[in-house]
Amino acid sequence: MKLYDFPKAPNPRRVNIFLAEKGIEIERVPTDLFKGEHMSPEYMAKNPACDIPMLELDNGTCISQIRGITRYFEASNPSTPMMGTTPEENALVEMWEHLAFMNGLLAVAEVFRNTAEGFADRAVVGPHNYKQLPELAERGAQRLQNFYTDFNQRLADNEYVAGDFYSLADITTLVVCDFAKWIKEDIPASCTHLQAWYEKVSQRPAVLANP
Ligand SMILES: N[C@@H](CCC(=O)N[C@@H](CS)C(=O)NCC(=O)O)C(=O)O
Known part of the structure; x- marks a missing residue:
């Protein structure tokens, strides 16, 4: 599993704080927005929304949008809930x-x-x-x-x-x-x-x- 990340930008930071709160460590793929790496044909094939962060699962499924990414981790790692408990x-x-x-x-x-x-x-x-x-x-x-x-x-x-x-x-x-x-x-x-x-x-x- 890999997280395509650009920690300087605000949206990736939301996921990085969320993962740190939950104690989840994950491989990162640095993807430089300033160099336009999120607009490369390879990245667009994985994420047609062309934004960062993006999560790539081991089976190849790609999940963009922080709502989707955080929901995935909340369900797969329910200890330390970050989205409420009721x-x-x-x-x-x-x-x-x-x-x-x-x-x-x-x-x-x-x-x-x-x-x-x-x-x-x-x-x-x-x-x-x-x-x-x-x-x-x-x-x-x-x-x-x-x-x-x-x-x-x-x-x-x-x-x-x-x-x-x-x-x-x-x-x-x-x-x-x-x-x-x-x-x-x-x-x-x-x-x-x-x-x-x-x-x-x-x-x-x-x-x-x-x-
Ligand atoms: N709605 C997206 C927002 C993601 C987003 O806007 N990320 C910015 C970085 S903060 C981005 O990828 N920008 C690409 C660009 O500026 O072309 C989400 O929830 O994940």
């Missing part, structure tokens, strides 16, 4: 992780990919080229501020993002806060609950091991 918890983790991805990670990506010089014509991840749109960068910046206040509110009443237990939803939310530093947007000073949570989860060994 139907209600499972649903809350899915719900909050998806909200963090949609409203947080994609908001930052909207700013970054529509402004960074190196992403001209690569404003959207995947096999198709899209040009940058400055209006989307502007909208992404607004969406990020709303993500911060919405998640601050959530953490005013809950110790962790999905409830009173640490989960994949925390990992994605943490990665959003760190990815936002790429566009020079820190957690606003008014978001004290989010900031306190951020300081706490940043100290977890699995997070420190995957900066």
Whole structure:
């Protein structure tokens, strides 16, 4: 089994923290996004979505998308659950992780990919080229501020993002806060609950091991 990985990028980091939390060690295939290795014919044949991370099982099955990859490991290595332990918890983790991805990670990506010089014509991840749109960068910046206040509110009443237990939803939310530093947007000073949570989860060994 191999994980195609580029640890500097935010999405692979979500899986790397998740695996470290679960104590899973796995062979890595370094795949350099900056060199376009994820767009090579060999990689595209395995993963037509052309994104990283990707998991290749020993039988040749290839799984992309972090939802798929993390679900695989949660089912195959159920000790140290990271997606809740009851139907209600499972649903809350899915719900909050998806909200963090949609409203947080994609908001930052909207700013970054529509402004960074190196992403001209690569404003959207995947096999198709899209040009940058400055209006989307502007909208992404607004969406990020709303993500911060919405998640601050959530953490005013809950110790962790999905409830009173640490989960994949925390990992994605943490990665959003760190990815936002790429566009020079820190957690606003008014978001004290989010900031306190951020300081706490940043100290977890699995997070420190995957900066
Ligand atoms: N929706 C994907 C997101 C993966 C993703 O966007 N990965 C980025 C790296 S952070 C990527 O592969 N980018 C390729 C590119 O920029 O062309 C998932 O859940 O796995």
